[in-house]
Every structure is written in C-alpha cells, then in structure tokens.
Amino acid sequence: MDLRLSALNYVTSIKNGDFTVEEFIEKTLERIKDVDEKVHAFLQVSDTALENANKIDRRIKSNDKIGKFYGMPISVKDNMCVEGTITTCASKVLENFIAPYTGTAVSRLEFDDAIIIGKTNLDEFAMGLSTEFSAYGPSRNPWNTDFVPGGSSGGSAVSVSANECIASLGSDTGGSIRNPASFCSVVGLKPTYGLVSRYGLISYANSIEQIGPMTRTVEDSAFLLNSISGVDSNDNTTVEKSHHDYLQNIDAGISGKTIGIVSEMTNSDGVSTEVMNATNNSIKTFEKLGANCEEMSLGSVPYAVAAYYTITSTEAGSNLARYDNIRYGYDFDSEGFEFNSYISKARKKLGPEVTRRMILGGFVPSAGYAGKYFLKALKVKSKLTAEINNAFKKFDFLISPTVPIQPFKFGEKIEDPVSFMLIDFNTVTANLTGKPAISVPYENSNGLPIGIQIMANSFEENKLFQAAYALEKTVDLPEVPL
Amino acid sequence: MVKIGLEIHCQLTKLKSKLFCSCKADYREFEPNMNICPICSGIPGSLPLLNQNAVEKATTIAMALNCEIPEKIAFFRKNYFYPDLPKNFQITQLNAYGDTSIGSRGKISINNKEIRIRRIQLEEDPGRLIYEGATERTKITLVDYNRAGTPLVEIVTEPDFENPGEVRIFLNVLSDLLENLGVSDPGLEGAMRADANVSIEGGVKVEIKNIGSFHDLEKAVHFEITRQQSLHERKIEIIQETRHWDDRRKITVSSRSKEEEGEYRYFLESDIPWVNIRSDTKDQLKTTMPENISSKKERYISKYNIAPQVADILASDKYYSELFEKSHSENDAKDIANLITTDLMGLVDTREKRDSSKLLATHLSELVDAIAKKRITRTSAKDILQDMIKTGNSLSVILEKSDLNQISNHDELSKIISDVLLNEENAANEARLKPETINFLVGKVMQKTKGKADPIITLEILKEKLGI
Numbered sequence: 001m002d003l004r005l006s007a008l009n010y011v012t013s014i015k016n017g018d019f020t021v022e023e024f025i026e027k028t029l030e031r032i033k034d035v036d037e038k039v040h041a042f043l044q045v046s047d048t049a050l051e052n053a054n055k056i057d058r059r060i061k062s063n064d065k066i067g068k069f070y071g072m073p074i075s076v077k078d079n080m081c082v083e084g085t086i087t088t089c090a091s092k093v094l095e096n097f098i099a100p101y102t103g104t105a106v107s108r109l110e111f112d113d114a115i116i117i118g119k120t121n122l123d124e125f126a127m128g129l130s131t132e133f134s135a136y137g138p139s140r141n142p143w144n145t146d147f148v149p150g151g152s153s154g155g156s157a158v159s160v161s162a163n164e165c166i167a168s169l170g171s172d173t174g175g176s177i178r179n180p181a182s183f184c185s186v187v188g189l190k191p192t193y194g195l196v197s198r199y200g201l202i203s204y205a206n207s208i209e210q211i212g213p214m215t216r217t218v219e220d221s222a223f224l225l226n227s228i229s230g231v232d233s234n235d236n237t238t239v240e241k242s243h244h245d246y247l248q249n250i251d252a253g254i255s256g257k258t259i260g261i262v263s264e265m266t267n268s269d270g271v272s273t274e275v276m277n278a279t280n281n282s283i284k285t286f287e288k289l290g291a292n293c294e295e296m297s298l299g300s301v302p303y304a305v306a307a308y309y310t311i312t313s314t315e316a317g318s319n320l321a322r323y324d325n326i327r328y329g330y331d332f333d334s335e336g337f338e339f340n341s342y343i344s345k346a347r348k349k350l351g352p353e354v355t356r357r358m359i360l361g362g363f364v365p366s367a368g369y370a371g372k373y374f375l376k377a378l379k380v381k382s383k384l385t386a387e388i389n390n391a392f393k394k395f396d397f398l399i400s401p402t403v404p405i406q407p408f409k410f411g412e413k414i415e416d417p418v419s420f421m422l423i424d425f426n427t428v429t430a431n432l433t434g435k436p437a438i439s440v441p442y443e444n445s446n447g448l449p450i451g452i453q454i455m456a457n458s459f460e461e462n463k464l465f466q467a468a469y470a471l472e473k474t475v476d477l478p479e480v481p482l
Numbered sequence: 483m484v485k486i487g488l489e490i491h492c493q494l495t496k497l498k499s500k501l502f503c504s505c506k507a508d509y510r511e512f513e514p515n516m517n518i519c520p521i522c523s524g525i526p527g528s529l530p531l532l533n534q535n536a537v538e539k540a541t542t543i544a545m546a547l548n549c550e551i552p553e554k555i556a557f558f559r560k561n562y563f564y565p566d567l568p569k570n571f572q573i574t575q576l577n578a579y580g581d582t583s584i585g586s587r588g589k590i591s592i593n594n595k596e597i598r599i600r601r602i603q604l605e606e607d608p609g610r611l612i613y614e615g616a617t618e619r620t621k622i623t624l625v626d627y628n629r630a631g632t633p634l635v636e637i638v639t640e641p642d643f644e645n646p647g648e649v650r651i652f653l654n655v656l657s658d659l660l661e662n663l664g665v666s667d668p669g670l671e672g673a674m675r676a677d678a679n680v681s682i683e684g685g686v687k688v689e690i691k692n693i694g695s696f697h698d699l700e701k702a703v704h705f706e707i708t709r710q711q712s713l714h715e716r717k718i719e720i721i722q723e724t725r726h727w728d729d730r731r732k733i734t735v736s737s738r739s740k741e742e743e744g745e746y747r748y749f750l751e752s753d754i755p756w757v758n759i760r761s762d763t764k765d766q767l768k769t770t771m772p773e774n775i776s777s778k779k780e781r782y783i784s785k786y787n788i789a790p791q792v793a794d795i796l797a798s799d800k801y802y803s804e805l806f807e808k809s810h811s812e813n814d815a816k817d818i819a820n821l822i823t824t825d826l827m828g829l830v831d832t833r834e835k836r837d838s839s840k841l842l843a844t845h846l847s848e849l850v851d852a853i854a855k856k857r858i859t860r861t862s863a864k865d866i867l868q869d870m871i872k873t874g875n876s877l878s879v880i881l882e883k884s885d886l887n888q889i890s891n892h893d894e895l896s897k898i899i900s901d902v903l904l905n906e907e908n909a910a911n912e913a914r915l916k917p918e919t920i921n922f923l924v925g926k927v928m929q930k931t932k933g934k935a936d937p938i939i940t941l942e943i944l945k946e947k948l949g950i
C-alpha cells in the first residue's frame with residue numbers, strides 16, 4: 001500500500017478492494033506518528049478516524065451508497081471550525097476554543113465521506129508565510145527540514161507533501177495556499193472569491209480570503225473543488241457555480257490559448273535566478289503545448305503588497321477585536337485594571353505578527369489617516385481589478401512564478417518585516433481582484449521546489465484546471481526525501 | 483434660539499428573527515443567554531445572514547418618513563470595544579461614502595411645522611450588561627446577549643426642534659406612526675430609545691446619551707437647556723461634550739471616559755453583499771403599506787363627520803383605529819367613534835389592559851345599536867363595556883344576567899317618579915319655582931333606577947307631574 005496515492009487513485013483502489021479504508025487510515029496514522037515530530041504539520045490528530053474508517057468499510061461491504069471520497073484522509077487547516085474539536089488558529093488566545101459547529105467546506109467533505117484526519121499548523125490567525133508565527137512552533141519543509149514550508153497554510157502543504165494525508169484544505173488571504181504549495185511541491189488553488197463558502201473559516205481579512213484545496217495533482221484539486229464549492233445559505237457572499245464537474249474536459253489542453261506573462265511579477269529584481277530560470281522554462285513548455293505567450297503589464301502590481309497589508313490589517317483589527325479576554329483566552333484577574341491597560345494585557349497572548357497587524361489595523365483606517373492609507377489602498381484594489389479585467393479580455397491566463405524566491409531557512413527573513421512582506425508580491429493580486437489562481441509544482445532546484453502560478457478570470461476554474469493539468473503533465477519531479 | 487436634534491433607536495419588534503440570524507427578535511421572554519447562536523454571539527467563523535424582512539420594514543419606515551431611498555444599500559462596521567458587543571464591532575449603515583443607508587433627507591410635519599429627517603439606518607442592537615447588585619460600582623457585571631442582533635432602525639433628525647414641547651409632540655407622532663406601520667411596538671420596554679443634541683444661541687452642541695424612555699427625553703432636554711442657559715448667563719463657557727442622563731437624579735452628567743469619543747474606524751462590511759432596493763419592491767411595499775395617520779384622520783372627518791379631536795385620537799392610536807375600522811358601519815360610525823373616545827378610552831389605557839381585554843369589535847356595534855334603540859342608557863354603557871372587556875360576553879348575555887335594560891316604559895317610570903316626588907317634596911316645590919333645579923330630581927330617579935331610567939322620558943314625566 002502506497003500512501004503517496006492521488007485522491008483519484010485512492011478511490012479506484014478502494015473500489016477495487018486493494019485495501020480497506022481502515023487499513024489505509026491505520027497506515028496514515030502510523031506515518032503521522034513517524035514523521036510529524038520532524039515536520040510538525042499537525043496541531044491535532046483525529047482520535048475517531050479509525051472508528052469512522054471502520055464504519056465506512058462496513059457500509060462498503062453492505063453495498064451502501066458511499067460518498068465520493070470513500071474514507072480518504074484529508075487534513076484541515078486549524079482556522080476552520082470542526083464541531084467538538086479545539087480550533088486554535090495557532091494562537092494561544094484560542095487554545096481552549098471548542099468549535100460548536102462545523103463549517104460548510106469541511107461538512108461538505110464529511111458529507112462525501114472524507115475522514116478529517118487532523119487539524120494542521122499555520123501562522124497565527126493565518127498571518128505570515130512561513131509558519132514561524134505559529135504559537136505552537138513552526139512546521140518544517142519535508143524537502144529539507146532546515147527550510148520553512150511556506151505559509152500560512154504551511155501545515156496543510158506539509159501534510160500532503162510528507163504523505164501524512166491525501167489532500168488538505170487551506171485558506172488563502174494573500175497567497176496562504178499558493179505560497180506553501182509552491183514551497184512544498186503540491187498543487188494549491190485559491191478559488192474565485194465567493195465560489196467556496198467561508199462559513200466556519202475564522203476570519204482574518206474577510207473581503208478577500210477563500211478556502212481552497214491543497215493536493216498532489218491538479219485533478220485532485222478539481223475533485224475536491226467539486227465537493228466544496230457552490231452557494232451556501234450560511235454565507236451570503238457565495239454564488240452558484242457555473243460548472244458542476246471541474247474534472248470534465250480537464251485534459252482539453254491549451255492549444256491556441258493566449259497567456260500573458262505578468263512582467264512586474266516575473267522580471268523584477270526580487271525574483272531569484274533559479275525561479276527566473278524555472279519560469280522561463282515553463283513559458284517554453286506552454287508554447288510547446290500550443291499556447292501563445294506574450295509579456296504584458298499590470299501597472300498597479302507594484303502597489304499591491306502595500307494595499308494588501310493596509311486592507312488586511314484594517315479587517316484583521318476588526319475581525320480579531322473579539323478576542324478581548326472577556327470571552328476568549330481568559331486567564332487573569334481583571335481587578336483594578338484601568339481600561340487601556342486592561343485591553344493591552346488582554347491581548348498579551350497574541351503573537352508578534354498579529355500584534356503588529358492589530359496596531360497597523362488600528363491606525364490605517366482611523367479618522368484623519370484613512371484618506372492617506374486605507375482609502376488609497378481601496379483605490380489600488382479597484383484600479384488593479386480594472387487592469388486585470390481588461391487583461392482577461394485579451395488573455396486566457398496570466399502567469400508568473402508563484403513566489404519570487406525558493407524556500408528560505410528558519411529565522412532568515414523574520415527580522416525584516418518589509419522584505420518578508422515582499423515575498424507575497426506575486427500572490428496578493430489574485431486576492432485583491434477576487435480572481436482564481438493556482439500554483440503548480442514545476443521544478444526542483446537544489447533540492448527545493450519551485451511552483452508556477454496561473455491566474456484566470458473569475459469563475460473560470462475549469463479553464464484554469466485545463467492549463468494547470470497540461471503543465472503538470474510535462475513535469476517529472478522527484479519523490480519527497482522523507 | 484435653542485436647537486435640538488434627535489437620534490431615535492427603534493427596535494423592529496414585529497419581526498420574527500434578529501437582523502443577521504434566526505434567533506428571536508423578541509428576546510424579552512428568555513432566560514439570559516438562551517436566545518443566542520454562533521452568529522449573534524460572535525463565535526469565530528460565523529457570518530452575518532441578512533434578514534430581508536428587516537430591510538423591507540426599514541424601507542417602509544423610510545417611505546413613511548418621506549425619505550429618499552437609494553437603489554443599493556450597504557452595511558458598515560462600527561468598531562468599538564464594549565463588553566455587550568459580541569464582535570466588538572456593530573454592523574450598521576453609513577452615508578459617509580455616498581448615500582448607502584436605507585433613507586436620507588426625509589421630513590415629517592408636527593403641528594404645521596416640518597421636521598427634517600437627516601438619515602435612517604438599519605443596524606443591530608448590542609446585548610445588555612447587568613450590574614449585579616444594581617449599582618454600576620459593584621464588582622460583578624453580567625453579560626446577556628439575548629438582545630444582541632435585534633434589528634434596530636436609527637432615525638436621525640436635523641436640529642429642527644426649538645423646545646422640549648416640540649420634542650414631545652414629535653415623539654408621540656413618531657411612535658404612533660411606527661406602531662401604525664406595524665413595524666414596532668413602541669410600548670415594549672426598551673423598544674424605543676433616544677439620544678439628543680442640544681445647543682443654545684451662540685453655544686456649542688452637547689450630546690445627551692443613555693436616555694431610556696421618551697418621557698425622560700423631554701425632561702433631559704429641558705434640563706440641558708436650563709443648564710446651558712444658566713452657564714451662559716454666568717458667562718461660563720459651554721463645552722462641546724457628551725453627557726449622560728442620570729436616570730435617578732434626573733440630571734445630565736459629563737461623560738469623562740475618553741474611549742467613547744468617536745474613533746470607530748468605519749469600513750464596509752463585506753460579509754453582506756450590497757442589497758438592491760428594487761423599484762418594484764418599493765411599489766409593492768407602497769401598496770401594502772397601512773394608511774397613514776393623517777389621511778386616516780381626514781377620512782374620518784370628511785366621510786363620517788367625526789369631530790377633529792375625536793378623529794385625531796382614533797387615527798393615531800392603532801388599537802382604537804383597528805377597533806373602529808372593524809366595528810363601524812356607514813350609519814353608526816360617529817356613535818362608535820364617540821363610544822371609543824369617551825367610554826372605552828379610560829378602560830384600556832395601558833398595554834397590560836389591552837393585552838388582557840376580551841373586547842371584540844362586534845361588542846361596540848351591539849352597544850351603539852342598543853343605545854340608539856333605547857334598550858340601554860348611555861350611562862350604563864360604560865358598565866357594560868367594562869363587563870365585556872373582562873368577560874368577553876355579548877350584550878344580550880350581559881343584559882340577561884344583570885338587568886340593565888333601560889326603563890322606558892311610561893307607566894313603570896311614572897310610578898317610580900311619583901314615589902320620588904313624594905319623598906322629595908321640598909325639591910319638587912323648588913323645581914316648580916326654579917325649573918333649572920329639576921336636574922336634582924332627575925338624578926334621584928336615576929339613583930332609584932340604578933341609571934336604567936330613560937333620561938328624556940323621565941324629564942318629560944317630571945315636567946308633566948310638576949306642571950312646568
């Protein structure tokens with residue numbers, strides 16, 4: 001039994017009776033036991049997984065109708081509520097928060113008979129891109145454990161990459177799915193805003209974030225999206241999906257399609273030589289596949305990171321305001337506390353990055369400064385959206401490296417917040433404009449992965465998968481050395 | 483000149499559910515924290531789900547107050563810390579970035595004066611803090627989120643009032659209007675709250691918050707004008723500030739806490755998509771909107787020849803006008819109107835009395851009919867009404883039980899009157915000399931018949947017997 005199976009192959013094997021769900025889950029749990037102390041993908045591993053596997057096996061034996069995941073182990077980023085489980089957001093503030101309900105994306109997976117194998121590590125409240133800001137210690141890159149796995153959905157990427165599960169759900173506010181997907185050599189999709197319900201996702205910057213699949217293959221990504229997408233009565237921002245089966249025609253190819261190479265994201269100083277080379281190779285591949293590639297410009301991209309941090313900090317300052325020690329994280333005596341010192345003490349459990357953004361979030365939208373910062377950021381957002389909408393009149397896809405650099409070592413970047421923020425340079429545009437974007441593993445240089453990002457117009461995930469699938473079929477990447 | 487502006491918060495108590503979840507809008511019956519869910523208690527990961535009925539009710543209010551209604555409305559977050567606020571922000575509306583609140587620039591007239599409405603917004607009520615031991619200085623403060631998320635409409639006026647009397651009239655008109663629209667029950671405790679801002683000639687604007695009832699609002703405004711005028715006379719500067727109404731001492735007190743000063747970091751609530759207020763929805767609401775109070779009043783006067791004061795009382799009170807509408811016919815409208823405003827009014831003047839009343843519209847028409855046919859006297863009508871309210875019995879049942887049929891039989895009355903005249907010889911003699919004193923004798927006859935004697939026939943017989 002091979003734990004490296006894709007989701008689709010897993011389903012075939014279960015249907016063929018190659019092994020039982022229980023056998024697979026048992027082996028998965030052993031794998032987690034073996035490797036997770038090295039990579040720390042999980043904050044929590046399910047203690048009911050085996051029992052659930054057994055139940056599904058019995059249903060299979062009695063020829064009951066089984067959901068399309070057939071007991072497949074899927075991990076979930078620990079900022080999504082699963083009823084009865086502690087949901088921490090990798091923060092000390094929520095270390096005892098037991099979710100009283102299950103969010104929509106997870107419950108749709110469960111409805112289709114997935115087994116939620118555990119909750120994965122992240123940067124505290126999804127703020128970060130290396131998992132170094134997790135209050136429970138960082139996750140490690142399975143390709144080389146001296147290196148960060150990316151983030152904030154680092155634990156999810158690691159769990160798939162290190163064969164601790166078949167797929168995972170991450171969330172992406174400014175690249176949090178695509179960045180660790182690129183760093184860990186998995187497929188990561190940030191769907192169009194509104195395609196996947198956010199009900200149960202603990203908000204960080206609610207106007208731009210989405211839940212999305214992190215998988216071994218592009219097909220698996222489509223397979224998971226089929227289950228989790230679509231309108232949800234618990235999230236007023238969701239819309240009816242236009243495609244009911246993203247797997248259909250996924251192999252249609254991209255012959256004759258036009259691809260724009262976003263020059264701001266591809267030819268800037270911030271892009272490393274290895275990443276630049278990989279990107280150029282991918283362009284040649286796309287051309288070989290019959291697509292017409294052309295360099296193009298999105299003029300507002302250089303302002304996107306600043307706009308992104310301004311908007312997300314504003315929303316974070318509001319979304320996290322409820323963690324005020326009255327209802328969450330309560331552990332000290334309020335006796336004698338004057339208001340301001342009470343609030344500052346109440347929030348002492350928040351880590352450094354969250355604190356930084358809460359402070360920024362209290363400032364940039366405040367009276368007297370909103371015009372200079374927050375409202376200007378909104379202008380960049382709408383200008384960028386107009387630019388990208390215009391670009392999609394001409395191009396089917398826009399491509400760039402997912403991240404301008406390869407994984408870095410722990411502690412290497414954390415001391416310089418601004419250069420840290422610039423790592424998001426290529427990913428934030430999809431969030432600010434609501435467009436879908438996918439990171440596809442493309443190369444491996446010096447033992448570390450490089451991913452290529454493809455963006456498409458809103459709700460054109462089917463096309464996006466076709467391009468990603470075509471690219472994926474051209475690569476032959478090594479096995480993870482773990 | 484004194485300038486007074488108002489901010490009125492009115493709960494949409496007639497809605498079934500809260501503004502963003504399916505918990506009950508009527509939270510008053512529940513034990514603390516038993517009318518909550520992940521959404522209204524701000525549990526992480528929950529999202530607000532807009533109650534479309536609340537948008538409709540608010541639209542109706544905006545239309546009734548002659549406001550401009552935008553094509554699209556949006557919601558904003560007002561960020562501030564307070565323990566009764568589960569998310570530490572309130573979802574409300576804002577006009578700072580264009581008109582996106584449910585209503586703008588409306589007007590309503592009171593006593594021939596026009597009061598301008600600046601803005602109407604739809605928003606959520608916070609929860610409630612309960613200070614154990616009933617003082618604000620006790621150690622323990624309890625939080626009850628049952629009220630959190632209750633739909634509120636905030637109505638902001640321009641500073642068009644010049645004295646507390648106008649404020650009172652406006653509040654009466656407004657609460658009658660809201661009740662008439664069927665959106666709110668202003669009589670419910672806490673359903674209507676208000677803040678006021680007050681400035682005197684040459685002064686600055688002072689806000690008064692925390693006014694729990696309309697009754698106190700008038701008092702608070704009066705106090706504040708007097709305070710500012712006396713400062714002005716003594717040449718002491720009036721400070722622009724927020725003051726609280728101290729309910730027990732009946733004075734306004736300066737709020738010292740800095741954190742209440744308005745730094746709310748307003749921004750768009752993107753969890754709630756913009757809502758289109760379609761013109762066909764507005765048309766639909768307009769046709770189903772209850773008749774407004776002033777046109778109702780006009781109709782009562784012109785169609786039934788009802789006196790203006792009577793028509794005013796009837797039209798502005800939803801309970802009375804509903805009774806009237808259900809009970810009257812073309813012929814007895816005026817009598818029913820009079821019966822309601824003279825006899826019934828004192829009997830059902832509180833919410834509790836109305837709630838427990840068993841009176842039906844048919845009771846009123848029966849009663850008016852019986853008076854017209856002289857089966858009962860006008861005097862006994864009130865006793866019968868009281869009985870109807872208490873028991874819900876029909877007129878015939880009540881008459882059978884208590885023998886309140888009017889004595890209009892000539893012979894029977896004649897015998898009674900003879901007896902009275904025998905006992906009241908002095909009065910009879912006086913009446914012969916001074917006919918205006920005859921009322922004393924009529925009163926005696928009424929006393930003897932327990933009010934059942936027909937007063938007109940009684941008077942005729944008395945005059946006949948006394949030879950006047």
Ligand SMILES: [Zn+2]
Pocket residue numbers: 500503504505517518519520521522523631
């Ligand atoms: Zn609720």
